[in-house]
Amino acid sequence: MISLTSPVETWAHRVPAGVKLAALSLATVGLFALQDPWHLAIALAAVVALVLSGGLAFAAEAARSLRILLPFLGLIAVWHLVTGQLAEGLAVALRLLAALSLANFVTMTTRLTDMVAVAAWLLAPFRRFGLSTRALELSVALAVRFTPSIARKGGLLTEAWRARSARRAGWQVVMPLAALAIDDAEHVAEALRARGGVEPPEFTG
Amino acid sequence: MERNLTHIALFAALIAGLGLIPKFTLAFGVPITAQTLGVMLAGTVLGAKRGALACLLFIALVALGLPLLAGGRGGLGVFASPTVGFLVGWPFAAFVTGLIVERWRGNLALVSAIASGVGGILVLYVFGVLGMSVTLGKTLPEAALLVTAFIPGDVIKAVLAGLITSALARSRPASVLSRG
Amino acid sequence: MLQLRNVSVKLGGVEALRQISLNAGERRIGIVGRNGSGKTTLARVIAGLQVPDAGSAEIDGRDMARDRKAALRSVGILFQNPDHQIIFPTVEEEIAFGLIQLGRSRAEAAREVQTILAHFGKSHWASAPTHGLSQGQKQLVCLMAVLAMRPALIVLDEPYSGLDIPTRMQLMRYVDEVEARILHITHDPESVRHYDRVIWIDEGRLRADGTPSELLPQFEAQMRLWGGRDDLSDLAG
Numbered sequence: 001m002i003s004l005t006s007p008v009e010t011w012a013h014r015v016p017a018g019v020k021l022a023a024l025s026l027a028t029v030g031l032f033a034l035q036d037p038w039h040l041a042i043a044l045a046a047v048v049a050l051v052l053s054g055g056l057a058f059a060a061e062a063a064r065s066l067r068i069l070l071p072f073l074g075l076i077a078v079w080h081l082v083t084g085q086l087a088e089g090l091a092v093a094l095r096l097l098a099a100l101s102l103a104n105f106v107t108m109t110t111r112l113t114d115m116v117a118v119a120a121w122l123l124a125p126f127r128r129f130g131l132s133t134r135a136l137e138l139s140v141a142l143a144v145r146f147t148p149s150i151a152r153k154g155g156l157l158t159e160a161w162r163a164r165s166a167r168r169a170g171w172q173v174v175m176p177l178a179a180l181a182i183d184d185a186e187h188v189a190e191a192l193r194a195r196g197g198v199e200p201p202e203f204t205g
Numbered sequence: 206m207e208r209n210l211t212h213i214a215l216f217a218a219l220i221a222g223l224g225l226i227p228k229f230t231l232a233f234g235v236p237i238t239a240q241t242l243g244v245m246l247a248g249t250v251l252g253a254k255r256g257a258l259a260c261l262l263f264i265a266l267v268a269l270g271l272p273l274l275a276g277g278r279g280g281l282g283v284f285a286s287p288t289v290g291f292l293v294g295w296p297f298a299a300f301v302t303g304l305i306v307e308r309w310r311g312n313l314a315l316v317s318a319i320a321s322g323v324g325g326i327l328v329l330y331v332f333g334v335l336g337m338s339v340t341l342g343k344t345l346p347e348a349a350l351l352v353t354a355f356i357p358g359d360v361i362k363a364v365l366a367g368l369i370t371s372a373l374a375r376s377r378p379a380s381v382l383s384r385g
Numbered sequence: 386m387l388q389l390r391n392v393s394v395k396l397g398g399v400e401a402l403r404q405i406s407l408n409a410g411e412r413r414i415g416i417v418g419r420n421g422s423g424k425t426t427l428a429r430v431i432a433g434l435q436v437p438d439a440g441s442a443e444i445d446g447r448d449m450a451r452d453r454k455a456a457l458r459s460v461g462i463l464f465q466n467p468d469h470q471i472i473f474p475t476v477e478e479e480i481a482f483g484l485i486q487l488g489r490s491r492a493e494a495a496r497e498v499q500t501i502l503a504h505f506g507k508s509h510w511a512s513a514p515t516h517g518l519s520q521g522q523k524q525l526v527c528l529m530a531v532l533a534m535r536p537a538l539i540v541l542d543e544p545y546s547g548l549d550i551p552t553r554m555q556l557m558r559y560v561d562e563v564e565a566r567i568l569h570i571t572h573d574p575e576s577v578r579h580y581d582r583v584i585w586i587d588e589g590r591l592r593a594d595g596t597p598s599e600l601l602p603q604f605e606a607q608m609r610l611w612g613g614r615d616d617l618s619d620l621a622g
């Protein structure tokens with residue numbers, strides 16, 4: 001499946017994923033601790049410089065993923081213009097832009113496999129409490145395997161609906177889609193058992 | 206064991222799939238995402254524990270960098286955006302929804318709709334409003350005010366979740382694990 | 386040696402199998418029968434995925450439903466629909482899975498995956514996403530995944546349905562070369578005409594059992610006879 005990792009290879013792609021994630025966590029906590037719009041403006045400038053260090057194409061891609069903030073930025077603008085607390089509004093907007101850009105930067109420069117490795121490392125201690133990393137691995141693989149197939153079936157169902165109706169399909173296809181997901185779950189459970197199940201029998205020698 | 210695991214994974218995939226179907230709109234042509242409907246169904250169909258785990262799995266995949274949220278969004282940025290609470294709250298929403306359906310053995314359609322309302326709206330909005338309040342620097346009542354516009358759409362989804370769950374139970378009686 | 390004794394299975398109120406008994410050790414066995422006659426159910430019983438409600442099913446004296454460890458080495462199953470069998474997002478993961486289940490290390494499994502892909506001339510498929518494959522390609526991946534585990538007996542549930550003629554011929558060629566014993570479920574008499582033995586299942590019962598040359602003409606005559614009628618509207622149960 002496509003991931004959000006940027007195909008534009010930057011220097012940050014080579015930084016270990018764990019380091020990037022730790023730095024992101026610290027920086028995000030820091031951003032929420034800052035209140036002064038000037039400090040936040042400096043922080044945002046630093047983040048922008050970081051993103052630009054990946055090149056223009058990379059930065060353009062990063063900017064596109066900020067679009068989801070537009071309605072919120074508009075909202076903040078209206079709200080704080082009305083209440084007159086402009087400094088607070090500016091701080092909130094700058095913080096949002098910086099935090100989101102930074103988080104996206106880490107996602108864009110970290111390969112899925114590296115992310116998974118960090119996640120596995122973080123979860124390792126929980127094995128002692130009965131967490132089956134094998135079951136976890138399998139469920140991730142299954143979800144990734146079946147997402148495109150469910151989306152495709154959803155598309156086919158909407159098409160089948162449209163072929164026989166003047167109105168657009170909507171929630172009506174959710175029920176057959178859920179039924180298909182349930183059927184798939186039953187079939188794959190059997191396919192798993194056919195090849196030894198989640199916890200395979202021990203083979204020694 | 207295998208069935209639990211595959212149901213959890215397939216519902217995570219279902220929630221993802223509901224966000225990926227092109228030009229998919231719920232009732233009244235409002236382009237609201239069907240993904241929270243998937244969260245409600247995870248609760249009503251799978252029950253509390255499996256439903257919550259399906260949502261948790263989905264969130265983990267988003268965090269790892271897969272663009273599974275409606276509109277192809279994903280990655281760590283989602284967790285820094287104002288709507289973070291509405292995502293992080295999913296497992297809790299599905300858990301409460303599932304718990305109600307498991308415990309209250311009334312008419313499935315009605316119970317599922319009410320359970321989806323309690324879990325998928327009440328519980329979820331608590332998380333959502335908290336997230337908004339922190340990220341947007343607003344007080345809780347102010348943040349709550351900002352999201353009231355979305356409640357009618359979610360009420361429709363809860364009703365649909367009830368109808369879909371009972372339709373599933375009719376077509377595949379064994380499939381509604383929460384009542385199994 | 387496969388041994389079924391008075392196997393009966395009820396599925397959701399339907400008697401899918403009724404009192405089936407048979408011993409089978411031939412290298413190539415075909416199973417024919419109409420839609421809904423119980424072929425898939427029989428395959429699932431043989432693979433140890435369905436516990437019979439009555440009777441017993443064993444391979445080499447072992448109950449495949451109980452002894453899953455022995456089952457992994459004794460019997461592999463190719464499902465009727467490859468979409469029901471594929472668990473992983475990529476071809477190599479799919480094939481490696483069964484090997485890891487058998488206790489191979491990841492490195493060993495990866496090597497064996499390469500070997501089997503190369504054997505079928507499909508080395509370039511390794512990292513291909515499974516959901517993007519065509520029906521025939523999926524069937525082949527499923528076949529490779531089963532073959533990689535080297536079970537002594539392989540149950541094929543209509544492996545050629547939905548395939549075009551060249552794809553079917555290729556897959557048939559692969560299947561004919563397989564060393565393991567094969568139990569092949571099909572609607573199509575042609576694909577089992579050269580087999581050692583054919584078993585005909587009808588309404589959950591064993592209707593006939595013999596060599597292809599004696600049994601298939603009977604089967605075809607009966608199918609043509611039924612084909613002239615309209616019994617699609619009859620519901621079982």
Ligand SMILES: Nc1ncnc2c1ncn2[C@@H]1O[C@H](COP(=O)(O)OP(=O)(O)OP(=O)(O)O)[C@@H](O)[C@H]1O
Nearest residue numbers: 396397399401419420421422423424425426427621
């Ligand atoms: N899960 C189930 N629940 C209820 N009935 C079932 C189930 N699976 C199969 N059956 C019934 O059992 C009977 C045998 O089904 P089976 O799938 O074994 O047939 P088949 O010979 O493989 O058919 P086909 O050629 O269509 O694949 C059918 O009447 C079917 O309706």
Ligand SMILES: [Mg+2]
Nearest residue numbers: 424425426465
């Ligand atoms: Mg069948």
